[in-house]
Amino acid sequence: xxxxxxxxxxxxxxxxxxxxxxxxxxxxxxxxxxxxxxxxxxxxxxxxxxxxxxxxxxxxxxxxxxxxxxxxxxxxxxxxxxxxxxxxxxxxxxxxxxxxxxxxxxxxxxxxxxxxxxxxxxxxxxxxxxxxxxxxxxxxxxxxxxxxxxxxxxxxxxxxxxxxxxxxxxxxxxxxxxxxxxxxxxxxxxxxxxxxxxxxxxxxxxxxxxxxxxxxxxxxxxxxxxxxxxxxxxxxxxxxxxxxxxxxxxxxxxxxxxxxxxxxxxxxxxxxxxxxxxxxxxxxxxxxxxxxxxxxxxxxxxxxxxxx
Amino acid sequence: xxxxxxxxxxxxxxxxxxxxxxxxxxxxxxxxxxxxxxxxxxxxxxxxxxxxxxxxxxxxxxxxxxxxxxxxxxxxxxxxxxxxxxxxxxxxxxxxxxxxxxxxxxxxxxxxxxxxxxxxxxxxxxxxxxxxxxxxxxxxxxxxxxxxxxxxxxxxxxxxxxxxxxxxxxxxxxxxxxxxxxxxxxxxxxxxxxxxxxxxxxxxxxxxxxxxxxxxxxxxxxxxxxxxxxxxxxxxxxxxxxxxxxxxxxxxxxxxxxxxxxxxxxxxxxxxxxxxxxxxxxxxxxxxxxxxxxxxxxxxxxxxxxxxxxxxxxxxxxxxxxxxxxxxxxxxxxxxxxxxxxxxxxxxxxxxxxxxxxxxxxxxxxxxxxxxxxxxxxxxxxxxxxxxxxxxxxxxxxxxxxxxxxxxxxxxxxxxxxxxxxxxxxxx
Numbered sequence: 001x002x003x004x005x006x007x008x009x010x011x012x013x014x015x016x017x018x019x020x021x022x023x024x025x026x027x028x029x030x031x032x033x034x035x036x037x038x039x040x041x042x043x044x045x046x047x048x049x050x051x052x053x054x055x056x057x058x059x060x061x062x063x064x065x066x067x068x069x070x071x072x073x074x075x076x077x078x079x080x081x082x083x084x085x086x087x088x089x090x091x092x093x094x095x096x097x098x099x100x101x102x103x104x105x106x107x108x109x110x111x112x113x114x115x116x117x118x119x120x121x122x123x124x125x126x127x128x129x130x131x132x133x134x135x136x137x138x139x140x141x142x143x144x145x146x147x148x149x150x151x152x153x154x155x156x157x158x159x160x161x162x163x164x165x166x167x168x169x170x171x172x173x174x175x176x177x178x179x180x181x182x183x184x185x186x187x188x189x190x191x192x193x194x195x196x197x198x199x200x201x202x203x204x205x206x207x208x209x210x211x212x213x214x215x216x217x218x219x220x221x222x223x224x225x226x227x228x229x230x231x232x233x234x235x236x237x238x239x240x241x242x243x244x245x246x247x248x249x250x251x252x253x254x255x256x257x258x259x260x261x262x263x264x265x266x267x268x269x270x271x272x273x274x275x276x277x278x279x280x281x282x283x284x285x286x287x288x289x290x291x292x293x294x295x296x297x298x299x300x301x302x303x304x305x306x307x308x
Numbered sequence: 309x310x311x312x313x314x315x316x317x318x319x320x321x322x323x324x325x326x327x328x329x330x331x332x333x334x335x336x337x338x339x340x341x342x343x344x345x346x347x348x349x350x351x352x353x354x355x356x357x358x359x360x361x362x363x364x365x366x367x368x369x370x371x372x373x374x375x376x377x378x379x380x381x382x383x384x385x386x387x388x389x390x391x392x393x394x395x396x397x398x399x400x401x402x403x404x405x406x407x408x409x410x411x412x413x414x415x416x417x418x419x420x421x422x423x424x425x426x427x428x429x430x431x432x433x434x435x436x437x438x439x440x441x442x443x444x445x446x447x448x449x450x451x452x453x454x455x456x457x458x459x460x461x462x463x464x465x466x467x468x469x470x471x472x473x474x475x476x477x478x479x480x481x482x483x484x485x486x487x488x489x490x491x492x493x494x495x496x497x498x499x500x501x502x503x504x505x506x507x508x509x510x511x512x513x514x515x516x517x518x519x520x521x522x523x524x525x526x527x528x529x530x531x532x533x534x535x536x537x538x539x540x541x542x543x544x545x546x547x548x549x550x551x552x553x554x555x556x557x558x559x560x561x562x563x564x565x566x567x568x569x570x571x572x573x574x575x576x577x578x579x580x581x582x583x584x585x586x587x588x589x590x591x592x593x594x595x596x597x598x599x600x601x602x603x604x605x606x607x608x609x610x611x612x613x614x615x616x617x618x619x620x621x622x623x624x625x626x627x628x629x630x631x632x633x634x635x636x637x638x639x640x641x642x643x644x645x646x647x648x649x650x651x652x653x654x655x656x657x658x659x660x661x662x663x664x665x666x667x668x669x670x671x672x673x674x675x676x677x678x679x680x681x682x683x684x685x686x687x688x689x690x691x692x693x694x695x696x697x698x699x700x701x702x703x704x705x706x707x708x709x710x711x712x713x714x715x716x717x718x719x720x721x722x723x724x725x726x727x728x729x730x731x732x733x734x735x736x
Contacts (some may be wrong), residue, residue: 059393060412060698079734081711147561148500148578167564170716254511257563258712273386274512276412277701 053280059276072283090263094242100182105189113197130187141180161171170260177261189234196230236299240292341373342638345399348378353661366645392416397632400639406624407694414446418629421451423640435665453628455664459586461518461620462692467605469580477607484610488557491580504557508577510566524615528695535732537725546721590660608687617685626703706731
């Protein structure tokens with residue numbers, strides 16, 4: 001072998017080595033700007049928040065902050081009766097709104113999916129509530145729920161049902177918060193399920209027709225199993241949105257009467273910006289984060305089981 | 309090849325000189341400007357965005373541009389605290405409620421003693437009500453804010469409704485309850501057309517405290533180390549609200565109302581009486597907002613026997629300079645403008661602002677237009693501010709939550725107050 005050939009071969013070998021390493025690193029290099037941004041806006045605040053939750057810290061007295069370890073968590077779980085009330089309301093609110101949204105969402109998605117004419121127009125109109133800002137929804141429904149001059153009580157009186165103290169009765173106020181939230185969020189569920197329904201092959205329904213399946217059997221055996229992935233994704237998003245509900249409640253009831261409609265999101269806001277208790281607010285938000293993580297993991301496990 | 313000789317030598321010199329002129333010109337040409345963070349009602353009390361308003365006149369006279377940022381009470385506190393802590397100097401001048409004035413907030417405000425010392429005789433600092441100035445001093449005695457407005461709770465009532473029922477203005481709580489009962493009008497369908505009383509019991513309200521003080525009670529002891537809500541006065545206060553609420557003399561919705569629906573109910577003749585903050589008087593006698601402006605009256609809040617007449621909760625607003633402001637001198641000029649004798653009188657007469665100067669209440673001009681001023685002054689003198697405890701917002705919320713539970717019959721009055729005492733004492 002000529003000397004030049006030998007060196008060229010080595011040179012090519014080294015070149016190949018470097019080239020393959022660069023090729024290996026390229027995706028990471030290309031991802032790094034996004035990862036840096038995510039790290040700054042998501043990872044750093046989350047980690048810092050967890051760190052803050054271990055301190056007794058008031059915003060207006062940063063100099064007198066004290067490291068207290070898990071004492072904030074101890075106080076939340078064992079010394080704060082409001083927290084358990086708030087947690088109970090948040091979980092109940094989440095469960096009821098999601099249940100209703102899914103029933104209505106599946107129903108409306110099926111109706112739109114089976115429409116021959118005007119499907120796009122109808123679906124677009126149906127989406128309008130979702131495009132309204134939650135604050136506007138809260139303020140509008142607050143007027144609708146007013147006892148003496150709200151539209152809802154006006155119609156209830158008209159049909160002889162009498163008035164309801166929607167905003168001031170602890171039981172009625174629960175529904176006063178649920179109904180606008182369901183009204184606003186159901187279109188989101190419908191949208192996701194419509195996408196899921198659109199992906200189901202027509203041939204399956206044709207085959208089912210040939211076999212003489214009823215509408216219910218078709219839904220049970222074809223439609224529902226095939227929209228489970230879409231359903232799970234919608235469920236996961238909605239659960240996280242409901243757990244951290246804030247703007248609708250704060251404009252509609254402020255968490256009242258008393259603490260009857262006080263969710264964790266509003267409690268965190270109050271603790272941080274009204275009571276100026278940064279450490280305790282950080283603790284509550286870590287607990288909310290953990291709740292979100294637990295639910296997300298459950299849904300992901302459910303999804304992966306279905307895939308298998 | 310292009311010749312670029314215009315960029316060399318003389319060209320560069322001319323270019324740089326031009327840039328320096330532009331920058332210097334833009335700096336000198338830039339108007340003097342301050343940013344003020346203020347509550348919308350206080351802004352209205354200065355005349356708002358009217359050309360004749362105090363702020364517009366100040367800008368016209370001094371050439372200082374004033375950027376006004378308005379924000380409701382709770383958001384205002386957040387906004388200014390966030391900017392103070394961030395040391396942004398975003399708001400040169402900010403307003404604060406009297407109940408926020410403690411060392412925790414004072415650390416962010418510019419000390420004003422040297423500014424006050426430089427004011428002339430015409431400003432007459434001593435004319436400002438002494439107790440208001442005192443509450444703006446930090447624990448080391450440094451002045452951190454100047455009072456802008458002071459108000460107390462007054463009993464607002466519809467004169468015509470009281471006269472129709474042959475009732476006198478209530479002076480004690482039994483008369484108050486009796487009047488509420490008689491003034492409530494229910495039609496044959498069982499619909500309440502007129503409520504005897506309207507209050508606002510929205511989650512962060514102060515109405516419980518207003519009545520508590522009028523009954524001789526307190527939230528905390530003098531040293532602010534113990535909660536005193538298990539007193540007889542506190543129990544009486546809760547019983548009064550419970551009875552008014554359960555008997556329908558007060559709308560059920562007061563638990564969801566903030567100030568605006570309460571005032572609207574009085575303006576529309578759907579309510580006969582209400583106890584709330586005195587500076588809102590201007591809205592109730594505003595001919596543009598209500599057809600029954602001439603029917604409105606006010607009196608000191610009813611009190612229990614042995615309690616100074618008119619005692620209730622004082623509330624005030626103060627005006628201060630951010631320590632990190634880059635326009636402190638301009639900010640101080642603005643503060644002088646809003647708190648001098650002339651403008652305090654104008655704001656009191658024209659916009660029903662609660663003046664902070666004794667001379668306003670002694671002015672014949674003011675008394676001629678506002679004969680009820682003496683009642684107001686008497687009530688303010690016998691009333692008290694909320695305890696300036698750094699955690700008072702939390703204390704107030706605990707008290708409100710427990711009392712609301714009692715109103716809704718989720719707890720007895722005693723249990724609610726005992727719970728409140730237990731939880732508040734833990735905080736203290």
